[in-house]
Amino acid sequence: MIYVTRRERFSAAHRLFRDEWTDDKNLEIFDKCSYPNWHGHNYVMYVTVKGDLNPETGFVVNIKRLSKIIKEKIIVKLDHRNLNIDVDFLKGKMASTENLAIGIWEELEPTITALGIHLHCVKIEETENNFVEYFGN
Amino acid sequence: MIYVTRRERFSAAHRLFRDEWTDDKNLEIFDKCSYPNWHGHNYVMYVTVKGDLNPETGFVVNIKRLSKIIKEKIIVKLDHRNLNIDVDFLKGKMASTENLAIGIWEELEPTITALGIHLHCVKIEETENNFVEYFGN
Amino acid sequence: MIYVTRRERFSAAHRLFRDEWTDDKNLEIFDKCSYPNWHGHNYVMYVTVKGDLNPETGFVVNIKRLSKIIKEKIIVKLDHRNLNIDVDFLKGKMASTENLAIGIWEELEPTITALGIHLHCVKIEETENNFVEYFGN
Amino acid sequence: MIYVTRRERFSAAHRLFRDEWTDDKNLEIFDKCSYPNWHGHNYVMYVTVKGDLNPETGFVVNIKRLSKIIKEKIIVKLDHRNLNIDVDFLKGKMASTENLAIGIWEELEPTITALGIHLHCVKIEETENNFVEYFGN
Amino acid sequence: MIYVTRRERFSAAHRLFRDEWTDDKNLEIFDKCSYPNWHGHNYVMYVTVKGDLNPETGFVVNIKRLSKIIKEKIIVKLDHRNLNIDVDFLKGKMASTENLAIGIWEELEPTITALGIHLHCVKIEETENNFVEYFGN
Amino acid sequence: MIYVTRRERFSAAHRLFRDEWTDDKNLEIFDKCSYPNWHGHNYVMYVTVKGDLNPETGFVVNIKRLSKIIKEKIIVKLDHRNLNIDVDFLKGKMASTENLAIGIWEELEPTITALGIHLHCVKIEETENNFVEYFGN
Numbered sequence: 148m149i150y151v152t153r154r155e156r157f158s159a160a161h162r163l164f165r166d167e168w169t170d171d172k173n174l175e176i177f178d179k180c181s182y183p184n185w186h187g188h189n190y191v192m193y194v195t196v197k198g199d200l201n202p203e204t205g206f207v208v209n210i211k212r213l214s215k216i217i218k219e220k221i222i223v224k225l226d227h228r229n230l231n232i233d234v235d236f237l238k239g240k241m242a243s244t245e246n247l248a249i250g251i252w253e254e255l256e257p258t259i260t261a262l263g264i265h266l267h268c269v270k271i272e273e274t275e276n277n278f279v280e281y282f283g284n
Numbered sequence: 285m286i287y288v289t290r291r292e293r294f295s296a297a298h299r300l301f302r303d304e305w306t307d308d309k310n311l312e313i314f315d316k317c318s319y320p321n322w323h324g325h326n327y328v329m330y331v332t333v334k335g336d337l338n339p340e341t342g343f344v345v346n347i348k349r350l351s352k353i354i355k356e357k358i359i360v361k362l363d364h365r366n367l368n369i370d371v372d373f374l375k376g377k378m379a380s381t382e383n384l385a386i387g388i389w390e391e392l393e394p395t396i397t398a399l400g401i402h403l404h405c406v407k408i409e410e411t412e413n414n415f416v417e418y419f420g421n
Numbered sequence: 422m423i424y425v426t427r428r429e430r431f432s433a434a435h436r437l438f439r440d441e442w443t444d445d446k447n448l449e450i451f452d453k454c455s456y457p458n459w460h461g462h463n464y465v466m467y468v469t470v471k472g473d474l475n476p477e478t479g480f481v482v483n484i485k486r487l488s489k490i491i492k493e494k495i496i497v498k499l500d501h502r503n504l505n506i507d508v509d510f511l512k513g514k515m516a517s518t519e520n521l522a523i524g525i526w527e528e529l530e531p532t533i534t535a536l537g538i539h540l541h542c543v544k545i546e547e548t549e550n551n552f553v554e555y556f557g558n
Numbered sequence: 559m560i561y562v563t564r565r566e567r568f569s570a571a572h573r574l575f576r577d578e579w580t581d582d583k584n585l586e587i588f589d590k591c592s593y594p595n596w597h598g599h600n601y602v603m604y605v606t607v608k609g610d611l612n613p614e615t616g617f618v619v620n621i622k623r624l625s626k627i628i629k630e631k632i633i634v635k636l637d638h639r640n641l642n643i644d645v646d647f648l649k650g651k652m653a654s655t656e657n658l659a660i661g662i663w664e665e666l667e668p669t670i671t672a673l674g675i676h677l678h679c680v681k682i683e684e685t686e687n688n689f690v691e692y693f694g695n
Numbered sequence: 696m697i698y699v700t701r702r703e704r705f706s707a708a709h710r711l712f713r714d715e716w717t718d719d720k721n722l723e724i725f726d727k728c729s730y731p732n733w734h735g736h737n738y739v740m741y742v743t744v745k746g747d748l749n750p751e752t753g754f755v756v757n758i759k760r761l762s763k764i765i766k767e768k769i770i771v772k773l774d775h776r777n778l779n780i781d782v783d784f785l786k787g788k789m790a791s792t793e794n795l796a797i798g799i800w801e802e803l804e805p806t807i808t809a810l811g812i813h814l815h816c817v818k819i820e821e822t823e824n825n826f827v828e829y830f831g832n
Numbered sequence: 833m834i835y836v837t838r839r840e841r842f843s844a845a846h847r848l849f850r851d852e853w854t855d856d857k858n859l860e861i862f863d864k865c866s867y868p869n870w871h872g873h874n875y876v877m878y879v880t881v882k883g884d885l886n887p888e889t890g891f892v893v894n895i896k897r898l899s900k901i902i903k904e905k906i907i908v909k910l911d912h913r914n915l916n917i918d919v920d921f922l923k924g925k926m927a928s929t930e931n932l933a934i935g936i937w938e939e940l941e942p943t944i945t946a947l948g949i950h951l952h953c954v955k956i957e958e959t960e961n962n963f964v965e966y967f968g969n
Contacts, residue, residue, distance in 0.1 A: 148693070148695070149656050149659065149660070149690060149691070149692050150690065150691040150692070150693075151614075151655075151688075151689075151690050152688070152689050152690070152691070153687060153688060154686065154687040154688070155687070156411070156412075157325060158323050158324060158325050159323050159662075160297040160321065160322035160324040160326075163478075163479070164400045165477070176478060176483070177478075178485055179363065179364035180364060182365060182370075183368045184297065184365065184366035184370055185297035185324065185366050186295050186296050186297050186324055186363075186364040186365060186366070187295060187296060187297040187298075187322065187323055187324005187325055188295050188324055188325065188326050189325050189326045189412070191455075192405050197689075200656055200657070200660075203576070204587060204588075204652060204654070205651065205652025205653070205654030205656055205657045206652075206654055206656060207656055207690075209587070210688050213686075225655055226316065226323075227316035227317065227319045227323040227667070228319060228321065228323060229321035229322050229323070230319045233319075233321055236320055240479065241478060241479025241480075242479070243478070243479030243480055244425075245423050245425065245474055245479055245480060245481055246474070246479045248423065249423070249474075259346050267601070274293070274295065274326055275293075275326070275428065276427060276428040276429075276488075277426070277427060277428070277484050278425075278426050278428075279423060279424065279425050279426070279481075280423070280424040280425075280426070280469075281301065281423050281424070282422070282424075284422070285966070285969070286930050286933065286934070286964060286966050287964065287966070287967075287968070288930070288962075288963075288964050289962070289963050289964070289965070290961060290962060291961040291962070292961075300753070302751065313749075313752060313757070314752075314847065315759055332965075335931055337931070337934075340850065340926075341848075341862075341926060341928070342848070342859060342925065342926025342927070342928030342930055342931045342962075343926075343928055343930060344930055346861070347962050348863055354882040377753065378751075378752060378753025378754075379753070380752070380753030380754055380923075381699075382697050382699070382748055382753055382754060382755055383748070383753045383964075385697065386697070386748075405724065412759050413701060413702040413703070413762075414699075414700070414701060414702070415699075415700050416697060416698065416699050416700070416755075417697070417698040417700070417743075418697050418698070419696070419698075421696070428960070430960075432672070432871050432872060432873050432959065433871050434845040434869065434870035434871050434872040435872075435873060437615075437616070450605025450615060450620070451611075451615075452622055453608045453911065453912035454912060456912045456913060456918075458845065458913065458914035458917045458918055459845035459870050459872065459896045459914050460843050460844050460845050460872055460875055460911075460912040460913060460914070461843060461844060461845040461846075461870065461871055461872005461960055462668075462843050462872055462873065462874050463873050463960070472638070500864065500871075501864035501865065501867045501871040501925065502867060502871060503869035503870050503871070506869045507867075507869055514616065515614075515615060515617075516616070517564070517615070517616030517617055518562075519560050519611055519616055519617060519618055520611070522560065523560070523611075548841070548843065548874055549565065549841075549874070550564060550565040550566070550625075551563070551564060551565070551621050552559060552562075552563050552565075553561065553562050553563070553618075554560070554561040554563070554606075555560050555561070556561075558559070560744035566823075567823075569734050569735060569736050569822065570734050570735060571708040571732065571733040571734050571735040572735075590774065591775065593775045593776060593781075595708065595733065595776065595777035595780045595781055596708035596733050596777050597706050597707050597735055597774075597775040597776060597777070598706060598707060598708040598709075598733065598734055598735005598736055599706050599735055599737050600736050600737045600822055600823070601729065637727065637734075638727035638728065638730045638734040639730060639732065639734060640732035640733050640734070643732045644730075644732055685704070685706065685737055686704075686737070690813050711889075711890070713888065724889060724894070726896055727891075787889025788890065789891075790887060790890070791887055791889070791890030791891055792836075793834050793836070793891060793892055794885070794890045796834065797834070797885075799861075819929055823839065824838060824839040824899075825836075825837070825838060825839070825895050826836075826837050826839075827834060827835065827836050827837070827892075828834070828835040828837070828880075829835070830833070830835075830836050832833070
């Protein structure tokens with residue numbers, strides 16, 4: 148088993164709030180993240196897969212192919228988008244980094260598995276100080 | 285003359301577009317940056333001041349004071365805000381990194397000058413690949 | 422289970438030596454780290470917690486609350502301090518990065534557990550080339 | 559159990575291709591990595607060991623000793639070298655990051671074990687976007 | 696005048712040596728950089744341009760256009776190439792970082808000038824510890 | 833004229849305070865930096881020199897020689913030392929980053945000039961948020 152990680156980036160807007168809560172309660176719980184006119188981040192995403200070595204290529208996976216999958220399945224949906232409005236797999240969910248990591252895992256997992264390897268981890272950095280990792284359930 | 289730099293960060297949403305242009309023209313010029321529902325960045329700002337050494341403190345400027353000025357004059361207006369909607373000093377201007385750097389310079393310059401030192405440069409990183417520097421005019 | 426990490430920083434002085442050893446032996450074992458007048462580092466700390474998603478907030482933990490706990494329990498004791506002299510939870514211990522990671526774990530663990538989540542890892546970077554991780558015992 | 563990591567760097571040339579494949583097939587599979595006149599990288603290597611604390615030193619391992627072992631066993635063979643031509647432990651293998659991580663593990667493991675501690679992970683970053691981790695088998 | 700910088704990356708092989716010198720003299724002057732079978736680097740390039748603000752776009756230059764120019768004029772010639780063998784604008788020159796920066800400046804300058812702006816600086820990082828800047832002559 | 837920069841690092845302890853001031857005044861002016869038992873930093877230093885290209889080597893300066901000079905003149909005096917106690921060129925001066933940059937400039941300048949090139953800048957990063965640049969007077 149070897150672990151291979153690809154880093155990709157996307158810039159998106161989002162906001163944390165619950166409609167059924169007052170502005171004051173949203174501010175109390177979500178602080179600045181609840182400000183009404185959106186804010187955004189340069190998200191950094193690390194997708195880690197694991198598998199055995201292909202003896203012909205010396206690869207677990209051709210990382211250009213992995214990058215292409217991530218771009219086609221994820222980046223195109225998230226980059227320069229609004230996570231609350233534009234993203235099908237986040238519909239009805241809080242646009243937290245946790246839900247983002249889970250959503251990306253679920254979008255990627257079938258395609259990664261179809262390559263004969265395993266998705267191991269989706270890691271999302273929201274800022275240089277905050278990040279989330281999801282290893283599936 | 286010694287140069288002292290303070291790094292601060294803010295996360296904001298923005299969008300690049302001109303109302304009087306068609307969506308197609310906006311997309312042609314501004315590409316993904318014109319997407320309608322906003323996107324955002326973790327902006328990194330470097331404020332450089334220059335001046336002579338205060339022999340008592342060994343400082344050009346007390347960097348905690350410089351940081352406090354930047355936070356009170358700039359960060360509070362930009363962090364978790366929408367650059368197109370929420371920021372007084374960007375009203376009526378394209379929310380480009382260039383205009384952001386110029387606007388921050390103009391906000392900070394009088395207060396820095398009042399300290400008896402000089403504002404030298406405002407540098408804004410929008411992503412790890414793009415940044416802008418303004419040295420005044 | 423989702424993993425959430427908060428990064429915090431502190432600057433501290435320390436020195437590695439054993440009183441009962443000669444200066445020569447301390448130098449042989451600890452090299453420059455045994456120099457008599459202290460040296461110091463910009464330590465970078467990563468605190469990783471794990472838990473289930475709170476469906477209301479989309480959070481494992483409110484990261485502002487996690488940051489506040491780390492600041493109140495750890496940073497205030499370590500930042501701009503001398504690890505050999507000033508830190509209660511390092512008294513009588515070698516001020517190594519290993520002991521620092523273990524000590525921080527023990528300081529944080531009860532408070533993190535009381536939040537209904539689990540402390541997963543304390544990682545301390547002493548320099549850009551050396552770091553230590555502790556996952557409890 | 560505590561985990562200690564040392565970061566080291568080396569700059570090397572390499573090329574990905576199979577002699578028995580046509581240039582076109584090599585280009586199809588390995589893309590730019592198959593270009594004939596070599597290319598190269600600033601590889602970053604993280605060697606993680608784990609073990610119990612030595613109560614006298616507060617160390618799992620003297621990290622200067624660990625660094626010396628990595629330099630003598632690995633860096634001297636790889637730094638400013640051609641991975642396809644110059645490296646004994648890669649002879650007959652594709653010069654992929656995966657094989658590099660496995661080869662370095664096998665070179666280091668006996669010496670690390672002889673110290674009474676365990677090799678936990680060899681991580682190799684080929685670029686800022688691609689990295690590989692090997693934990694043994 | 697505002698300064699705008701675009702960061703791009705390329706991975707290349709090279710070697711420093713003079714044919715008319717003995718191997719010993721090459722080793723004495725160029726040390727490991729003279730090793731016969733090439734080595735390589737992940738070069739990081741920063742291209743800084745300066746100019747006035749276009750009031751319609753808020754840009755000095757459309758950074759996507761700048762990036763496209765750099766990719767078409769420079770990256771395609773350098774990425775995954777051998778600096779000593781493959782690069783027309785380095786023919787007959789030592790493949791040093793200094794000559795690389797000068798060569799890139801000369802390749803880019805006419806195209807940048809034709810945009811109505813000015814090339815200000817080409818900065819090349821060879822490793823995290825060594826970099827070169829050229830501002831024209 | 834080409835500019836070449838070498839990055840070096842050192843870890844040191846220091847404290848900011850004036851003997852003739854009360855503890856309260858020191859705390860008011862220097863805040864945590866005045867704490868009595870020292871603290872410390874991983875300082876990062878960038879030494880930039882400028883000069884013409886040597887046509888035989890393609891170098892402004894052999895960067896290994898520049899690194900050796902910095903290590904012998906500066907690092908050996910500062911690394912794992914106490915800036916207030918151990919450093920001859922800081923004696924009688926406040927151990928601020930500003931004075932550190934000026935002191936390093938004065939230590940390096942004659943040796944750099946003797947190489948037939950010019951010292952251009954000494955930059956010192958005290959933390960990831962604070963840095964100082966000195967260009968001589």
